[in-house]
Amino acid sequence: MTKSQKVSELGERSLINALSRSFKNSKNPDLFIGPGEDDCAVLDISETEYLVVTTDMLHRKTDFPLQMTPWQIGWMSSAVNFSDVASTGARPIGFLSSLGMSPDTDVSFVEEICKGMADCAKMCGTSVIGGDIDTHDELTINGTALGKVKKSQLLTRRGAQVGDKVCVTGFAGSAGAALHALFNGIDVPDSLLNTLFEPYPRIAEGQKLAESGAVTCMMDTSDGLALSLHDLADLNGVGFSIYEESIPVHDDIRNHVTDDPDELLNFAMYTGGDFELLFTVSPGMLEEAQSACYLTVIGDVVEQVVGTNITRGDGVNLSINRKGYLQL
Template sequence: MKEGELIELLYEVLSLSQREDCVLFDMEEHYVVVGCDMVHERTDFPFQMTPYQRGWMSVAVSLSDIAAMGAQPLGVLVALGIPEGTPPSYVRQMAEGMRGCAAHAGTRVLGGDTDRHDELTVCTTGVGIVSKRYCARRRGAHVGDVVAITGTLGDAACGFALLSGKLRGDPLSDPLKAHEREGLIERALMPIPRVREGMEIARVCTSMMDTSDGLAMSLHELSAQSGVGFEIYEHMLPISEGVRACTEDVLEMALYGAGDFELLFTIPERAVHMLEHTRPTVIGRVVEQREVVLRKSDGSSVPIDRRGWEHIF
């Protein structure tokens, strides 16, 4: 069973009607937003990750969900499952990474729980608050809106591929390319939750979510929730020089690579200039036909598959 199928099953059994990044609690003029994520030693942490980076990523995944709602984070709760014999110094470094990521997003770790576990497992719960007027949802995209994204695409996927040996990249004898390589790896191991950008975007966007599972998966999710389609322009995709230097399969990384934790959103074209600090890249348009397609440089169109990161159960 794929992760998407499992989620659909749980939504049906639990009678959940809304698929958002977080649960919303009505507080008169505001929503308190709450979202949780779980990461594991074997499936989420490459062996090259330091304890600090593991702590950082554990918090980043929850704060990215808070960012996608346009909320200001209030704090993070952490449930930590630790294997027997884990040195206190290891836990200390992980905690420092958690604190560092939370501080970068303008918040802090509030507390949580600990337990013994067969493998290192961290479950984080992010809590935030947002005005009802500015709460971003996955639904709400309108035909004629433009599609935009923060940052660049494929960096984290390329970094993970370099770590795993699937990509060799260029020899480290070239200092510039070595620097680009290290930048891709850092993007993979220490993702930055776009909290400040999310709060700015939410004031003018019509829909939004993060791209932790990859651009293609996020496009299909926004399409399904809003009942619209997307036309994405290949020549407008923001791809870093590092990705271009490390792989020939640039488009595969940009569309289907996971782990970037950027914000994908739709917005009226006239409002793009209002995002003075975020400076997103427009990559396409919202269309009526419920398809997600890529417009190639030669004018032809090809479907963007619904695939990216998914756990298999």
């Protein structure tokens, strides 16, 4: 990173890596996984458990479409953080939030935001435990979620092995398709819109997968399936072979947005906001993972030299581009 570069030129991933280096020399005997290394920071708090902590900042202009209700804004603000907690297999134990808003904001609007936060936290088995408020030119919400996990069950982005199965929860591309529909005036059912407005953090699935002992690495897909695959490939020194026909795409997209195979693949691979779990499973323990939660096997972990590729329905192999949703 040079002094002449703008943050937009460097990009989100590179900026995080550069800034994380500023903290590498900090001595913290309680820190097990630190800045920039995973979805959550991990702190050693006892002989048997870790504390996981994550934070995320959202803005009116870039993160909350105008069609969202204040309750949905609050829900999303919690959900994006709890999704990171889910990716570690941890049990949520609290949520904090700082809200920045213009002085002329209706109190009822803010109350509905807080109700959405609280309802999401309750669904995740915990509660809002504190926060802060301030005036700001644009609605800005910063959330912090905490969780606890047994040391023997902690899941991280590292651990994938050649031969492992690549799996996902839920569907791919639904939130991206919903956003596309909003921008283009396409009438779609609420069930599709709510994948964007009310993302569902896979807390229960994360914990059950952690308990199964079958998962070798895991992260959430908030930035898109393709970018998440590349993140895991880089960290683990592996490649991925994905099969297009195995990627779960909801019928709402085909029925209301597009049935074009290329557009469907673009939604599934390169749009973010789904907050599903992407994980690898030891091939001999696939049944244990399937017993833990509903999942779809979408490919295999392969040698790094093979790269990260997808086999189309016609048998053609293509490289998966390193792109997805980025905040900068």
